[in-house]
Amino acid sequence: MPFHLSADQSACPRVLVINPNSTVAFTEAMMSALRATDVQLDFYTAPTDTAPASIEGTYDSVVSAAACLKELRTEVGKWDGFVVACFSAHPLTNALRELTSAPVMSILEAPLLYASTLGSRVGILTTSPRWEPLLNHDVASLHLTGQNAAGVVSSGLKVLDLESLPREQVMRRLCDKAREELQDRRQADVIVLGCAGMVGLDTAIREACRPGMVVLDPVRCALEMCVSLIRIGGKTSKIGIYATA
Amino acid sequence: MPFHLSADQSACPRVLVINPNSTVAFTEAMMSALRATDVQLDFYTAPTDTAPASIEGTYDSVVSAAACLKELRTEVGKWDGFVVACFSAHPLTNALRELTSAPVMSILEAPLLYASTLGSRVGILTTSPRWEPLLNHDVASLHLTGQNAAGVVSSGLKVLDLESLPREQVMRRLCDKAREELQDRRQADVIVLGCAGMVGLDTAIREACRPGMVVLDPVRCALEMCVSLIRIGGKTSKIGIYATA
Amino acid sequence: MPFHLSADQSACPRVLVINPNSTVAFTEAMMSALRATDVQLDFYTAPTDTAPASIEGTYDSVVSAAACLKELRTEVGKWDGFVVACFSAHPLTNALRELTSAPVMSILEAPLLYASTLGSRVGILTTSPRWEPLLNHDVASLHLTGQNAAGVVSSGLKVLDLESLPREQVMRRLCDKAREELQDRRQADVIVLGCAGMVGLDTAIREACRPGMVVLDPVRCALEMCVSLIRIGGKTSKIGIYATA
Amino acid sequence: MPFHLSADQSACPRVLVINPNSTVAFTEAMMSALRATDVQLDFYTAPTDTAPASIEGTYDSVVSAAACLKELRTEVGKWDGFVVACFSAHPLTNALRELTSAPVMSILEAPLLYASTLGSRVGILTTSPRWEPLLNHDVASLHLTGQNAAGVVSSGLKVLDLESLPREQVMRRLCDKAREELQDRRQADVIVLGCAGMVGLDTAIREACRPGMVVLDPVRCALEMCVSLIRIGGKTSKIGIYATA
Amino acid sequence: MPFHLSADQSACPRVLVINPNSTVAFTEAMMSALRATDVQLDFYTAPTDTAPASIEGTYDSVVSAAACLKELRTEVGKWDGFVVACFSAHPLTNALRELTSAPVMSILEAPLLYASTLGSRVGILTTSPRWEPLLNHDVASLHLTGQNAAGVVSSGLKVLDLESLPREQVMRRLCDKAREELQDRRQADVIVLGCAGMVGLDTAIREACRPGMVVLDPVRCALEMCVSLIRIGGKTSKIGIYATA
Amino acid sequence: MPFHLSADQSACPRVLVINPNSTVAFTEAMMSALRATDVQLDFYTAPTDTAPASIEGTYDSVVSAAACLKELRTEVGKWDGFVVACFSAHPLTNALRELTSAPVMSILEAPLLYASTLGSRVGILTTSPRWEPLLNHDVASLHLTGQNAAGVVSSGLKVLDLESLPREQVMRRLCDKAREELQDRRQADVIVLGCAGMVGLDTAIREACRPGMVVLDPVRCALEMCVSLIRIGGKTSKIGIYATA
Known part of the structure; x- marks a missing residue:
């Protein structure tokens, strides 16, 4: 049912x-x-x-x-x-x-539209490396690529890992990637969580970043x-x- | 005060x-x-x-x-x-x-962002002709020009006319322009009212158009x-x- | 089978x-x-x-x-x-x-890619009006919109009309639209037939246009x-x- | 006065x-x-x-x-x-x-317009890191982002530092950033000085770069x-x- | 010599x-x-x-x-x-x-660069119809197509006509096209004369347009x-x- | 002759x-x-x-x-x-x-057009560093820059080196650059050989890359x-x- x-x-x-x-x-x-x-x-x-x-x-x-x-x-x-x-x-x-x-x-469009009013360099944190080119393609086909998009970064976790791996391990990996890849290296000022399976993880990831970073839960x-x-x-x-x- | x-x-x-x-x-x-x-x-x-x-x-x-x-x-x-x-x-x-x-x-960004999820050819109904080039410029500078934007159409009414002219005359003009210029000639499928002074006029203008047209009040x-x-x-x-x- | x-x-x-x-x-x-x-x-x-x-x-x-x-x-x-x-x-x-x-x-991509080497203003002749916005959307999502695209023009015929209406009536309508809308009004120099059901009709449509026009059958x-x-x-x-x- | x-x-x-x-x-x-x-x-x-x-x-x-x-x-x-x-x-x-x-x-538009006729990869040397996203945004909103823009690089100096710090220290920092970041790493062939306070510094910075580099003083x-x-x-x-x- | x-x-x-x-x-x-x-x-x-x-x-x-x-x-x-x-x-x-x-x-680039600081909708008045697609192509290849370009309009005169036809006939044709096609129909606010052979004709053409129109002689x-x-x-x-x- | x-x-x-x-x-x-x-x-x-x-x-x-x-x-x-x-x-x-x-x-257009149907991130392997900016410029002027182009990479070999240097040395250099720069660092999924002088080298270069890489010989x-x-x-x-x- x-x-x-x-x-x-x-x-x-x-x-x-x-x-x-x-x-x-x-x-x-x-x-x-x-x-x-x-x-x-x-x-x-x-x-x-x-x-x-x-x-x-x-x-x-x-x-x-x-x-x-x-x-x-x-x-x-x-x-x-x-x-x-x-x-x-x-x-x-x-x-x-x-x-x-x-x-x-x-859940792809909504956070990107909101993000365009909250910052100027939006990055996406996704799951497996396979999703990097797919999301680059999808974001471009929807004409949602901003002039200064920070791009898509894979966490290296598979979608199903989000449920099956220990929560602490999942969070450490996501927080590290958000901070090191999206915030520091690509200078994102808004991070969109790129998987429905990341619902509810926004607060913890924001706390791992610099004060003032915005992290958006796509489902919400x-x-x-x-x-x-x-x-x-x-x-x-x-x-x-x-x-x- | x-x-x-x-x-x-x-x-x-x-x-x-x-x-x-x-x-x-x-x-x-x-x-x-x-x-x-x-x-x-x-x-x-x-x-x-x-x-x-x-x-x-x-x-x-x-x-x-x-x-x-x-x-x-x-x-x-x-x-x-x-x-x-x-x-x-x-x-x-x-x-x-x-x-x-x-x-x-x-009130410029919000309706255009919503519109991008509701249709594929968004037109703007504005006040005086002077706003046509200004809004084309502003929409472009915000990178909100869709691939298939229907553009900006002036109603010929000045901003202050919206308050001072008889309501019936204002509405007839706005409805005619929305239907003839944006719907019929430029094939808009979403019409954004392009002035704060048009707050609350969306329903009447939608009723003047084909069933299925979407008209957005930018303030709301x-x-x-x-x-x-x-x-x-x-x-x-x-x-x-x-x-x- | x-x-x-x-x-x-x-x-x-x-x-x-x-x-x-x-x-x-x-x-x-x-x-x-x-x-x-x-x-x-x-x-x-x-x-x-x-x-x-x-x-x-x-x-x-x-x-x-x-x-x-x-x-x-x-x-x-x-x-x-x-x-x-x-x-x-x-x-x-x-x-x-x-x-x-x-x-x-x-059959959408191939003729548009070929066309980009044969002319500079490519137009698409499609079936019902419903396909105009859909094809504008699809062409844009594939990033195949040229700088000078002549756009998509509906013939007013439904897909199934191509098989069921008398051939002569079909051809007259397609030839008229190709010549009047795409060639004369929108100044296309290459016309792509925008439906698999138009397979084999390219020669007749080219003959209805100015000498030097290119008409591409998408299936071929x-x-x-x-x-x-x-x-x-x-x-x-x-x-x-x-x-x- | x-x-x-x-x-x-x-x-x-x-x-x-x-x-x-x-x-x-x-x-x-x-x-x-x-x-x-x-x-x-x-x-x-x-x-x-x-x-x-x-x-x-x-x-x-x-x-x-x-x-x-x-x-x-x-x-x-x-x-x-x-x-x-x-x-x-x-x-x-x-x-x-x-x-x-x-x-x-x-003084933003003029050097970028000139630069478009003098080279093919224009970089901007600005003051504090805060100006990197602001200038990326401004250049994009003016549609002056070239296909191959080398981007905006902060010197780490604040606007007022240009006047208050020892000239030698200012010049060393600007020359190093121009050469290392814009010329070598981002392959700029034209460098635009990105602050009115840098007026007159173009010659010294050009001499710090490879022969043939062009450095433009935006005020002039x-x-x-x-x-x-x-x-x-x-x-x-x-x-x-x-x-x- | x-x-x-x-x-x-x-x-x-x-x-x-x-x-x-x-x-x-x-x-x-x-x-x-x-x-x-x-x-x-x-x-x-x-x-x-x-x-x-x-x-x-x-x-x-x-x-x-x-x-x-x-x-x-x-x-x-x-x-x-x-x-x-x-x-x-x-x-x-x-x-x-x-x-x-x-x-x-x-003489193509210079007036278009100047025009970008003088207005927001630049149109080009050229000679024979053959130059319409060629100039659209060239302007696009130089990335000089503005967001709101008014496009290229042919005067119907050949390059050599500019020298051989009676001056009055040449001027009437150019003035009519500038006013009717570029100013009125395409709403250009800057007109660039699109041929070296039009050197010196800018004043007369500007006088044929609305007060406030800008007409640029490309050679000057x-x-x-x-x-x-x-x-x-x-x-x-x-x-x-x-x-x- | x-x-x-x-x-x-x-x-x-x-x-x-x-x-x-x-x-x-x-x-x-x-x-x-x-x-x-x-x-x-x-x-x-x-x-x-x-x-x-x-x-x-x-x-x-x-x-x-x-x-x-x-x-x-x-x-x-x-x-x-x-x-x-x-x-x-x-x-x-x-x-x-x-x-x-x-x-x-x-031979520039054909492989880029084919590549657009075979992958989503196309890179070009060229000869001397001088060709990097030239090809970036040419690809942009032809509007062949994809949303996710992997860009142009020089092999450091001059055009005439391709004929005069020992074949083994040429191949090692080309294979290394294709794998390290285009595949690994820029994540190309299709590599276009960027010189007529590389005719026939596609197979060897593909074998130096990950299985599933596509390498296109531009002349063929x-x-x-x-x-x-x-x-x-x-x-x-x-x-x-x-x-x-």
């Missing part, structure tokens, strides 16, 4: 946070970390039989997007907003935008940006690329 | 909405139109003796920014967030970012984006260009 | 042309139109039960890509090159590049570029974004 | 060099270093009570611009050209362009470019962004 | 204005129109046997550049600066920069920018792309 | 490979290395009296282009396609495109891309910048 539905039955807006891989532990980490006032938060995990346990490239993205769409297509009317919790230009984001006029927020950014759009009645346009086919 | 302080004395976050021109009617229009849950909203109007009645170019921007900074500089610690309510690359925005670590949101966008950043603990970075001098 | 395998059993290279929608008529049109010396040409049509009859947006792209990948994943070792016959940034292209080191050519371009890469031993790199996950 | 007026009463053109900070020593350094044939050179220093002693960010820029504009606004008709002697996208430049049709030259560049525009009757356009409001 | 040497034998700087086509009438028009204080102006016309009478494309550019280089190569030490009087990215410019450390100014711009560089000791860098081979 | 004409008198297409320098050894190296099925390959070497022995900058490019054009101008009708075998934005390429409607392929790429265009009837457009003057 892929949906974790909020028990809240009030009239407040409902947002669905979509984990497009099939690892329930990631969904649960998001459930623990996320709080949103006046919003009913539901969660969805991609099916284990058709979606991969973690998303490690374009093939995984396509297959996981299709797996989610199969289950979600007829259900999209139930929510007032969506968060796609894969830190990439995951095709589920634009596909959902075609299916609904509710706002759909990607995407949820909050989605909710803020709902509050102002923001809709996905149905005239241009997201017109219903 | 330039500040309109909220009577609310609760512990919820406080946001200051800054009108950098000296026309109180614009501030009052924003006071009427804005609602924000769980936020104490204060308003500020630039002083009549040093700031212009409306901002019509770079000279006005510089002078009004300095006038505001003189009064605000020692007060910035009182708020958790700021909205700069001039639809331009007004220099007050970056100057405030230097003075505080609270988020500072410009900036307030909501500012509040959402406060909710996630977002701060202005103190390491790069916004470091305190 | 989705594969049309060449009877040729010689040792020459084998290329698979993939129609990612389920309309066999499009595959057959390509089979009739394509000739390649010293190459064994096989064809594949996406399955009717899971893939759409034509691809009209991102949702269709994702679903059709996943449908093809399910059948092709374990078979990719059989071919020396692949052509993805959907005129878009179809996600199947990059997903296949992850699965194989054989060259994979998209992609096939020939793929074959030429095979001839020089060109491989998909396994180090960067296309590394096998 | 902020103006140092030339004693020359001939009919030759008059140019005002504006030091927008209040440190007279910088103005005097420019008075000593600048020579211009057939031009009456006047100098202006910003008022000590309202302008900062040196400009260290956006707040200082805005405040100093407003302080200058208050004194200059009604006087601009007296000069045939203006030089704004702050190496940044100082808002005084565009504000003056609105107030006059005489050419207004910024701006003055000469301004004078050259006066010679050809060049005016600030009154139609676009610099139209008088 | 291709050189017209100034009779002036004083010690002031010598500049060579190079007409890379073989039509002496164009050289003579420049001789009549140009004045430069304190500079010895020499002129050179490309040889009639090897260079074309006018430059109408890339072939002509290459052949004329080689013809000039053959005669100029061993002579370049005689001048302190050079103007290449063909309004294009003529290869003679960069070839000369390799041969000398004196500044070499192209290039000469004055060259002279101004000589005044500040500006040299072509010998380290990067212009290093002597 | 500058032409080496194929003995093949069949009806298959004829392609002329142009070596625009006068060193016959380079032409002979290409004759040995190139194979093309069903194509008659002819070769041309620039004349020793007017063209340089190797091309080391813009002056050499212009002079060699003119030397070739003088001999080729009246002969271009004899071939169905052309390869310009100088790894630069050699002006002969565009000049020939004006003279013929046959496809003209540059250009020949194959040219032949592939001939196969699909691709022509140089005669409407835009390549229109016959």
Whole structure:
């Protein structure tokens, strides 16, 4: 049963946070970390039989997007907003935008958009080295490369390591990379955590950096940006690329 | 007395909405139109003796920014967030970012950032023809020109016309320009209202367009984006260009 | 049976042309139109039960890509090159590049790359108006927008109209749009036919334009570029974004 | 008395060099270093009570611009050209362009424009590390970032150090940074001195570099470019962004 | 005898204005129109046997550049600066920069650089329609395309028409195109005359436009920018792309 | 006698490979290395009296282009396609495109276009350090700089060293630079050999790199891309910048 539905039955807006891989532990980490006032938060995990346990490239993205769409297509009317919790230009984001006029927020876009108002040199801390070229590609294809982007730095940890390795070891590695590579060598002034699996780790990483550094948790950014759009009645346009086919 | 302080004395976050021109009617229009849950909203109007009645170019921007900074500089610690309510690359925005670590949101940036997630061809409806080249310049200097920007269209109305002309005449002009110039001729799928004085006009203009068009009120966008950043603990970075001098 | 395998059993290279929608008529049109010396040409049509009859947006792209990948994943070792016959940034292209080191050519990229050596102002003639914003988006995301791109022009015909309407009516519409919109109004000097369903129509459209106009059939371009890469031993790199996950 | 007026009463053109900070020593350094044939050179220093002693960010820029504009606004008709002697996208430049049709030259723009005709990889040598991100931002906002810009390098000296530290120590530091960081590590072929306070230091720094290196003094560049525009009757356009409001 | 040497034998700087086509009438028009204080102006016309009478494309550019280089190569030490009087990215410019450390100014670059400080939307008025795509290409290859370039407009006159047709007819055509196409339709605020053969026509064309329009004569711009560089000791860098081979 | 004409008198297409320098050894190296099925390959070497022995900058490019054009101008009708075998934005390429409607392929463009479909971070291995800035400039002027270009790396070998030094020494140097600088330090996933004189060295260099690296021989790429265009009837457009003057 892929949906974790909020028990809240009030009239407040409902947002669905979509984990497009099939690892329930990631969904649960998001459930623990996320709080949103006046919003009913539901969660969805991609099916284990058709979606991969973690998303490690374009093939995984396509297959996981299709797996989610199969289950979600007829259900999209139930929510007032969506968060796609894969830190990439995951095709589920634009596909959902075609299916609904509710706002759909990607955890790649939201923190980069916020960051553009908070600093001038944004760096991304990601998982395995494989994601460095992939994220450079995705950020460029979304035209989110700032003039002074600090770039993408791999922590050397795999996505699944974030859950399976001892927390202390994970944090030491992430803090070191954030401070040494992004802050000191590449002179980032904002660090975006580049994986849904890093939800809730922003405070510890910020404390490892110079005072004044900003560290953004992409899942919280995407949820909050989605909710803020709902509050102002923001809709996905149905005239241009997201017109219903 | 330039500040309109909220009577609310609760512990919820406080946001200051800054009108950098000296026309109180614009501030009052924003006071009427804005609602924000769980936020104490204060308003500020630039002083009549040093700031212009409306901002019509770079000279006005510089002078009004300095006038505001003189009064605000020692007060910035009182708020958790700021909205700069001039639809331009007004220099007050970056100057405030230097003075505080609270988020500072410009009504130019916020709607364009939201728009980038809602559509693919964003157009701006502004006031007098003079603002067409100025806004093209400002949008480009902020690197917010999308690949497929629909551009800036003047309504032919001056800023002060928005308050002084009959409402019906104002609305007909704005609706016609939005539909004919931005929607039909330039194929915008998102329209951003390009003046603080257009606060609250979004619904009427959207209704004049094709179903599925998105129309964004820049003041509400900036307030909501500012509040959402406060909710996630977002701060202005103190390491790069916004470091305190 | 989705594969049309060449009877040729010689040792020459084998290329698979993939129609990612389920309309066999499009595959057959390509089979009739394509000739390649010293190459064994096989064809594949996406399955009717899971893939759409034509691809009209991102949702269709994702679903059709996943449908093809399910059948092709374990078979990719059989071919020396692949052509993805959907005129878009179809996600199947990059997903296949992850699965194989054989060259994979998209019918969007190949004609635009050739065109950059043949002229200086390239225009695209597509099908329904819906594809104008989608192709503008896709071309930009691939960084194939030239400094002087003439843009994307819709013929007003739907993809399936290309097969179902009388040939004469189809040709008149395409020729008129190419000449009036792309050649005369937008001053294109190269016209790329923007749909796999237009395979073989290049000569007639060129004859409707000024002498010296170049009109490129995207399917033939992609096939020939793929074959030429095979001839020089060109491989998909396994180090960067296309590394096998 | 902020103006140092030339004693020359001939009919030759008059140019005002504006030091927008209040440190007279910088103005005097420019008075000593600048020579211009057939031009009456006047100098202006910003008022000590309202302008900062040196400009260290956006707040200082805005405040100093407003302080200058208050004194200059009604006087601009007296000069045939203006030089704004702050190496940044100082808002005084565009504000003056609105107030006059005489050419207004910024000491940031002029050397970068000249440099684009003299070499292919331009580097900037600035003062404190704080100016590295600020100048990267300003150069980008002016669209003066070349394809192969060598970037901005801080000498580690504060603006006021240029006047207060022993000359030998200042020169050694500047020469070392120019040679080691800009020439050797970043392969600049043109070096622009990035502070008005470096006026007259170009020869010594060039001699510390490889033969054939070009080092540009930004104040002399701006003055000469301004004078050259006066010679050809060049005016600030009154139609676009610099139209008088 | 291709050189017209100034009779002036004083010690002031010598500049060579190079007409890379073989039509002496164009050289003579420049001789009549140009004045430069304190500079010895020499002129050179490309040889009639090897260079074309006018430059109408890339072939002509290459052949004329080689013809000039053959005669100029061993002579370049005689001048302190050079103007290449063909309004294009003529290869003679960069070839000369390799041969000398004196500044070499192209009549394409100089007015566009000046224009970037005088307005925000620069348009080019050229001769025959053939030059529209060529100049779009050249301007883009020099990275001189502004964010808001008004583009290139052909007057429909051939280069040689400028000399052979009645002056009144030439002027009416140029004035109409400048006003109707560049000023009114494309909203240029600076117009650059796009042919050496238009030397001296700037005043008449400006008078045909709205008050406040700026019209730049490219030959005078290039000469004055060259002279101004000589005044500040500006040299072509010998380290990067212009290093002597 | 500058032409080496194929003995093949069949009806298959004829392609002329142009070596625009006068060193016959380079032409002979290409004759040995190139194979093309069903194509008659002819070769041309620039004349020793007017063209340089190797091309080391813009002056050499212009002079060699003119030397070739003088001999080729009246002969271009004899071939169905052309390869310009100088790894630069050699002006002969565009000049020939004006003279013929046959496809003209540059050995700079062809491998970069192919590479864009094979990987995401393309690096160029060139000869002497002088070519680093020149190629950065040329690649930028052709708008072939990808978002994630790995840049240009000099091997420290001069063009003529490739022929005169012991093969083993040449190969060791090239392999080391490819692996250490382009693969390891700059993370290229495709390496383009940046000199016609490196024809045939691709396999050895690829074997010195990580498995999965792609190394492209520019001469073979250009020949194959040219032949592939001939196969699909691709022509140089005669409407835009390549229109016959």
